[in-house]
Each structure stands twice: as structure tokens, then as C-alpha cells.
Amino acid sequence: MTILHLIPVGLGDSAPERWLPQTAREIAAQLRFFIAENAKSARAFLKLIGTAVPLQEITIHTLRADTTAQEIRDWLAAVPTDQDLALVSEAGCPAVADPGALVVAQAQARGLRVQPWTGPSSIMLGLMASGLQGQRFAFHGYAPVKAHERDAQLRAWESLSHKHQQTQILIETPYRNLALFEALLSVLRESTRLCVASSLTCKEESVRTLSIQEWRKAGAPDFERQPTLFLFLAG
8 A cells, every 4th residue: 555654844944853853754755746835945955865766867746825625636646556655845844834735635535544643843842842831732834924813813823822721832934034033022011921032943943932011121133034933821
């Protein structure tokens, strides 16, 4: 039976031995069929781990925003029954905060075996290192870009956090890290605890949790253009 391997990809510039098990690396190196959020980053990943198959002989399907379920079914059907394929994200775990869930759903519907492999997830790593509530949490992706919409949404999430004692998790495009950080300091209550986790698994990795009041005194961390996760828990 064909297996769809869910292979995590690194979160930044660090050796694959640090974030992907040897067995998963060995399997990925043998495969000829991939579905990827970004073909360019998928090729970079394959070059990093090394492949037993020449790159030009590897098929990489790009999972676009407008990819249809029928296209995915066609990709899966084209894989010979004696071969496997892999789903890779642009960074982190495929199908978690990632469009790859569409591929997994079609694989499940087709009766394929789905094999998830352990690897880096910024959401889980940030939550682990934050010291915030790890049993009740919600990941929201990106906050609205427009300031008034963003501020209203942050207040709503803080209200949920206070009501349910639930950690709220969100990300931002690296060049807007400071804008979101400043919005969080402006909107959230002084007692709310905020964790800023940047460049997880990389040499620049930084994770720090302070109350909003303490962050206002400490100032912004050095996270310019670094992939960053923001987590907060209302007191």
C-alpha cells in the first residue's frame, strides 16, 4: 500500500540532525514524489538531507491556494502502487497551520496509509518553552493587518484567554514583528503574560516570557526579520 509520509521541514538555518529523525531523513531521501507548499523550498530541503534520486527525476507538485481536490486526487493516483510519496510544508510540520491538511484528507479518503513523522512545530515548541497554560490553548494564525481590526481582535482573544485560562498563540510576517509587539503592549492588560519566541531551533533562538507591564519596561526583543511566535495568557 502506498504511504503518504508527512515530513517536517526545518524552521530556519540549522542542521537537519537537530530537528528530523534519521529514519525520516532516510525515507525522504529515497522518494520520487512530493507534494509541497513551495517547490523551491522543497528542493532546498532535499539538497540539505541529500537524495538517492537525482533531483531532476523527482516530481514535486506545488500545493497552491487554488489547488482543487481533483488535482490532489490525480497526484495521488499517479504514484505507482509500489512507491510512496511525501507531503512537506514550507517550514515546520505539514498539515498543522498549513494547507497540507487538504492532501491528508484526500489520502485518507483514498484509503492510503498516512505516516506522520516527528519534527519541529513552532507552535508546540513555543508553547513548551513559554511557561504558559499548556493544556488549554488556541492557535489563531495571523491577526488582522488593519490596526483597529487587529486591536479589537486582540482584546477579544484576551477575553477568551481570561475566561477559559487558555493560551492564545499567533504569528506574524517577520517584517511586522515590531508592529504586532507594540500593539500587544498597547492593547493587553498589564497583568497578561506575553511570550515572544523567535528563530526556534536556530542559533539565534530566543524565548522570553514577561508580563505586559514588564515588557513595557524591558522594550522590544531583537527579533527583526526573524520568524516569531507570540503567545499570551490573561491573568
